[in-house]
Structures are given as structure tokens and as C-alpha cells.
Amino acid sequence: MQTQVENTRARQRARRPDFLHTILIVTAFAIPVIATLCLYALINGSLDSLQAFGFGFLTSSQWIPNPPNGGPPILGALPAMYGSVVTTAIALLFAVPISLGIALFQSELAPRKLRLPSIFLVELLAAVPSVVYGLWGILFLVPFMSNYVDPGLLGSLGFLPIFQGETNGLGMLTAGVILAIMIIPYGAAVMREVVTAVPRAQREACIALGGTKWETMRMAVIPYASTGIIAAVVLAMGRAIGETMAVTMVIGNVARITPSLFVPAETIPSVIANEFTEVAGNGVYLAALFELALILFAIAFVMNLIGRLLITRLAFHGKVSHNV
Amino acid sequence: MVLATLAFLIALVPLLSILYQTIANGYSALNIDFFTQITPPIGGAGGGIINAIEGSLVMVGIASLIGIPIGLFTGAYLYEYPGRLANNLRLVGEVLTGVPSIVTGIVVYVVIVATLHHFSALSGGIALSFMMIPIVAISTHESLKLVPSSIKEGGLALGVSRPKTLIYILVSTAKSGIVTGIAISVARIMGETAPLLFTALGNQFMMNSIYDPAESMTVLIYDYGTSPYPTAHAFAWGAALILLLLVLGLNMVVRVASRLKPTTPI
Numbered sequence: 001m002q003t004q005v006e007n008t009r010a011r012q013r014a015r016r017p018d019f020l021h022t023i024l025i026v027t028a029f030a031i032p033v034i035a036t037l038c039l040y041a042l043i044n045g046s047l048d049s050l051q052a053f054g055f056g057f058l059t060s061s062q063w064i065p066n067p068p069n070g071g072p073p074i075l076g077a078l079p080a081m082y083g084s085v086v087t088t089a090i091a092l093l094f095a096v097p098i099s100l101g102i103a104l105f106q107s108e109l110a111p112r113k114l115r116l117p118s119i120f121l122v123e124l125l126a127a128v129p130s131v132v133y134g135l136w137g138i139l140f141l142v143p144f145m146s147n148y149v150d151p152g153l154l155g156s157l158g159f160l161p162i163f164q165g166e167t168n169g170l171g172m173l174t175a176g177v178i179l180a181i182m183i184i185p186y187g188a189a190v191m192r193e194v195v196t197a198v199p200r201a202q203r204e205a206c207i208a209l210g211g212t213k214w215e216t217m218r219m220a221v222i223p224y225a226s227t228g229i230i231a232a233v234v235l236a237m238g239r240a241i242g243e244t245m246a247v248t249m250v251i252g253n254v255a256r257i258t259p260s261l262f263v264p265a266e267t268i269p270s271v272i273a274n275e276f277t278e279v280a281g282n283g284v285y286l287a288a289l290f291e292l293a294l295i296l297f298a299i300a301f302v303m304n305l306i307g308r309l310l311i312t313r314l315a316f317h318g319k320v321s322h323n324v
Numbered sequence: 325m326v327l328a329t330l331a332f333l334i335a336l337v338p339l340l341s342i343l344y345q346t347i348a349n350g351y352s353a354l355n356i357d358f359f360t361q362i363t364p365p366i367g368g369a370g371g372g373i374i375n376a377i378e379g380s381l382v383m384v385g386i387a388s389l390i391g392i393p394i395g396l397f398t399g400a401y402l403y404e405y406p407g408r409l410a411n412n413l414r415l416v417g418e419v420l421t422g423v424p425s426i427v428t429g430i431v432v433y434v435v436i437v438a439t440l441h442h443f444s445a446l447s448g449g450i451a452l453s454f455m456m457i458p459i460v461a462i463s464t465h466e467s468l469k470l471v472p473s474s475i476k477e478g479g480l481a482l483g484v485s486r487p488k489t490l491i492y493i494l495v496s497t498a499k500s501g502i503v504t505g506i507a508i509s510v511a512r513i514m515g516e517t518a519p520l521l522f523t524a525l526g527n528q529f530m531m532n533s534i535y536d537p538a539e540s541m542t543v544l545i546y547d548y549g550t551s552p553y554p555t556a557h558a559f560a561w562g563a564a565l566i567l568l569l570l571v572l573g574l575n576m577v578v579r580v581a582s583r584l585k586p587t588t589p590i
Contacts, residue, residue, distance in 0.1 A: 019487070020490065021404075024398075024404060025405070027393070027394050027397035027398055028401035028413055028461075030394045031398060031457065032416055034420060034454050034457065038431045041435055042430070044434070045430070097331065098331045098335060099331075100331070101328040101329075101331025101332065102328070102335055104328040105328040121336060121339065124339060124576070125335060125336075125338070126589075127508075127511060127515075127572055128342060128572070129516070129517070129567060129568075130517060131517040131542045131545045131549075132346065132545065132564045132568060133342070134546065134549065135346075135545050135560055136341070136345055139549065139560075140345050181335075184335050189589035192586075193589065213325060238422045239422065242425070244424060244425065244426040245517045245518055245546060249550055272430065273426055273518060273521060276430070277525070289430075290430065293426070297424070297427045300422055300423055300427070301423065304419040305419055307422075308419060
């Protein structure tokens with residue numbers, strides 16, 4: 001009798017709608033809703049531009065929002081995409097080795113007592129707001145580059161087309177350097193998690209074979225962690241391409257394609273930040289900015305998806321705890 | 325090995341330089357007026373940034389009111405109901421943390437500003453909440469995963485219902501990690517500029533309500549820092565000093581309180 005009553009109660013409880021589940025899943029859908037809103041708003045906004053320019057938008061290097069003859073705007077994304085690619089490449093050139101160095105220092109080399117404080121300091125670098133990097137960039141780094149670095153490069157490597165032209169500090173080189181500084185902490189943190197996840201046995205095997213600390217890192221740790229390190233680079237690249245404020249403040253914002261890294265240029269996010277509020281009821285011009293944002297969203301989305309999937313795949317094989 | 329140590333030391337150079345420049349240049353801008361007066365026109369003399377401080381705090385407040393509960397519940401869902409759906413939600417959330425903040429600004433411009441036909445602190449706050457939700461969700465999920473499953477099973481074995489186990493046992497055990505994640509996300513959005521450019525716009529005066537355009541410390545730093553006037557630069561440095569104190573201060577407090585335990589890179 002007793003058990004029968006309890007069984008019925010248990011069955012009733014099981015049939016009762018699970019309020020916890022309902023509440024949690026409704027809120028959890030905020031994430032796909034935000035993602036869908038992004039796609040919807042960007043595609044809807046860029047329809048006019050897609051219609052007017054088609055694929056030519058990606059290959060045209062003209063950016064004339066208000067032609068002097070009063071005709072329709074002539075807009076192409078190439079200068080902005082070129083600037084984004086070049087500044088990101090410069091940033092990765094500096095940031096990848098330095099991030100890897102930091103990750104190895106923090107996971108393999110640093111004395112126990114220095115490990116956590118060193119991670120803390122790099123996390124602080126990551127916490128500095130982008131606009132403060134920009135302010136430091138425009139009022140300190142730009143004059144510094146124009147007074148010391150650019151003339152030095154011009155004097156020693158001036159025969160290369162990338163180091164020619166007028167230098168006033170504003171340009172792709174300065175933007176690339178500031179981007180490097182900004183993505184180093186993120187790249188280092190992801191790489192550190194990946195490197196820390198390399199099993200002890202892997203290291204001990206190399207040490208047992210008589211390997212030095214350096215040989216262990218080079219032959220046992222880095223190859224084992226290589227997929228994760230590539231994932232970290234891809235994720236950092238996604239960050240660099242989307243970084244807006246600091247780049248906008250130091251790149252000079254001129255739509256042109258030149259080999260020189262010294263002259264003012266622009267990137268996809270810098271164009272949006274600069275021109276969006278200045279567009280007054282100009283249909284195609286506004287739509288073109290939306291299309292730039294759509295391109296940016298697509299690039300960042302794909303980069304992050306690839307990076308995350310690489311790391312998740314590692315987690316699946318038990319190499320990395322799924323928490324990067 | 326020398327190279328790896330050198331890499332770490334190189335990374336500290338910009339951190340120290342930024343701190344030094346901001347303190348050295350920002351300190352002289354600080355006075356009583358700076359905290360009590362509204363902003364002068366760019367290039368003008370006198371005045372303060374009280375309207376920007378007000379705007380920043382109001383928008384971060386709105387974002388927190390929306391973002392913290394939704395983020396928390398989402399993180400709890402990811403933990404409580406693992407499976408294919410949760411994995412995919414988590415992946416989309418992770419990808420969203422990598423979406424450039426300027427894109428978030430444009431999206432909220434379309435969805436809120438263009439619909440209501442005016443810039444407002446409310447839309448700025450919503451844009452910030454879009455950035456906050458995935459960050460809080462992922463850090464909450466991570467913190468909950470660190471709770472030993474024996475503690476959870478102990479609760480369930482004693483006949484404690486699932487919601488009560490979640491709230492009284494799991495969340496209270498993972499409390500410090502969850503709070504750290506929330507605090508770091510608040511610090512992060514406090515320093516965001518790009519999502520506010522097209523949503524809150526800016527406001528030279530105090531707001532009357534959250535439906536008014538709002539100034540913020542970050543947009544002020546951008547506008548004044550990129551202007552050609554030295555007086556405006558001093559203003560930007562002063563605002564940057566206050567912003568750094570708030571953002572780095574919040575980071576330091578929670579990280580030192582959690583004994584420098586490294587956090588998930590988001």
C-alpha cells in the first residue's frame with residue numbers, strides 16, 4: 001500500500017512539467033536569438049548594396065561615397081579588406097612568437113612562485129580597454145613611431161617598397177603593432193591552456209632520453225600541442241580582424257591601396273566606425289557599410305568556428321579539458 | 325628559454341608604458357570640477373565628465389540587469405542538461421564572444437535604434453548586454469563544471485529536488501568562480517566603445533531618462549582623443565585614468581580574491 005502511493009507520487013512528479021528545464025532553456029535560447037538577429041539585421045541592411053554592386057563590391061578599389069559630379073556612389077570594399085589583411089598579418093608576425101614564448105614561459109619555465117603572478121600581469125594587459133590602447137596609440141605610439149621607428153626603417157630598409165613614402169606615424173605599421181599588443185594576451189592565454197594540457201608522460205619521456213629543457217619543449221611539447229597552437233592563432237586572427245577602436249585611432253583612415261606600411265590606410269571596422277554616423281539618408285552608402293559589417297561578421301564567425309572546432313576536437317581526444 | 329622569458333618581459337613593456345602615460349598625463353586633469361561638471365565643447369576649457377560617468381554607469385547597469393540573469397541561466401542550462409543541444413549552444417556562444425563589438429553596435433542600431441527612431445542609453449545598454457550574455461554563460465558553465473559531481477549526487481541522493489540542488493548546492497559551491505566571471509564581464513563591457521557609437525551616440529548634458537542619448541567615458545576618450553586640441557587630449561587622459569582605475573581595479577580585486585587563479589580566456 002505504502003509503496004503503491006509512493007510509486008504514484010513518483011509517476012506524478014515525473015509527469016509534472018519540469019519548470020527548471022523550461023526556464024533555463026528559454027533563457028539559453030538568447031544565444032541563438034542574438035546570432036540570428038545579427039545575421040538578419042546585417043543581410044537586411046546590406047540588400048541595397050548587394051543589388052547595386054553585386055560581387056564587384058569585393059573587387060573594386062574605388063570608395064567614392066559622394067562623387068563630385070553628383071552621380072550615384074561608387075563603392076568597393078577592396079581598400080578596407082586590404083588594410084585589414086595587412087594589419088592583421090603584421091600583428092600576427094609579432095604576436096604569434098611572443099604569445100608562444102609567454103605560454104612556454106608560464107607553463108614550462110617560470111619558477112613556481114612567479115607562475116600565477118605572471119599570468120595575472122598578462123591578464124591585466126588583456127583587461128585594458130581598446131579605446132585606452134587607442135588613446136595611448138595616437139598620443140604616444142604615433143609620435144614615437146614617426147620620430148624613431150619609421151625614419152630608422154626608412155634609412156636602413158628604405159629600398160623595400162613597404163618602407164617607403166612620407167611618415168607621420170599614422171598608418172598600417174602602427175596599427176599592426178598596436179593590434180599585436182592587444183592580441184598577445186589572448187593568444188598567450190589560449191596557448192598556455194593548450195601547452196599545459198600536454199601530458200606529463202610526454203615531457204618525462206623526452207627528459208628520460210636525455211633531452212634538455214629546450215629539447216623537451218621543442219620536440220615533445222610543441223609538436224604535441226601544435227593543433228591547439230594553430231587554433232589559438234586562428235582565434236587571435238579573428239580578434240585582430242574585428243578590433244575597431246584602437247586601429248581606427250591610429251590608422252589615418254584613407255581609402256587607398258599602397259604597398260607602403262607608413263601611409264594612412266583603413267580597415268573594415270575602421271571604415272564602419274568612422275563613416276556610419278556621417279551617412280545621412282544615403283541608401284546605397286549606408287547599405288555598403290552594412291555589407292562591410294556583414295563581411296566582417298562572416299570572417300570573424302568562420303575564424304572563431306574553426307578555432308573552436310579545432311580545440312573541441314582536441315578535447316574530444318582527451319588532450320585539452322574543454323575549457324579554452 | 326631566454327627567448328621565452330624575453331617574450332614575457334616584452335609583453336610587460338606596453339602595459340607599463342600605458343599605465344605610466346595614463347597616470348602621468350591623466351593626473352593633472354583631475355580636480356573637483358572634473359567629477360562634478362558636465363563636459364565642455366571639444367577644445368573648450370573647464371568642465372568635467374560627470375555626464376560621461378553617469379552614462380557609463382547607467383548603461384553598464386542596464387546591461388548587467390539584462391545580461392547577468394540570462395547569462396547565469398544559460399550557463400546553468402549548459403551544465404544541467406548536457407547533450408547535443410547544449411554543446412551546440414555553447415559553440416554558438418563561444419563564437420559570439422568573438423564577434424567584433426562594432427558589429428554588435430550595428431545590429432542593435434537596426435533592431436532598437438532604427439525601430440524607436442532615436443539613440444538612447446537603453447539601446448547602448450542592450451548592445452552591451454549582447455556582449456555580456458555569452459561571456460557570463462561560458463564562465464558560469466566553467467565554474468559549475470569544477471564542482472565535484474559527488475557533491476551534486478549527494479544532494480540528489482538525499483532527495484533534494486533538482487532545482488534546489490542547482491541553487492543551494494551547485495551554485496553556492498561554485499559561487500566564487502561565478503562571481504569572478506560576472507565581475508570580469510562587467511569590467512570588460514565598461515571599457516567597450518564600438519557598440520555605443522551608434523546606439524548611445526553621446527550627450528553633452530546629463531540624461532533625463534534612459535530614453536535620452538548618453539555620453540560614456542569610452543566614447544568621450546575616443547572623441548576627445550582624436551580631436552586636434554591639447555586641452556581635449558588632457559580631458560581624454562583624465563577620463564582614461566578613471567576608466568583604467570575602475571576596470572583594472574575590478575579585475576585586480578576579483579583576481580586577488582580568487583588567489584590569482586587563471587580564468588578561462590574568453
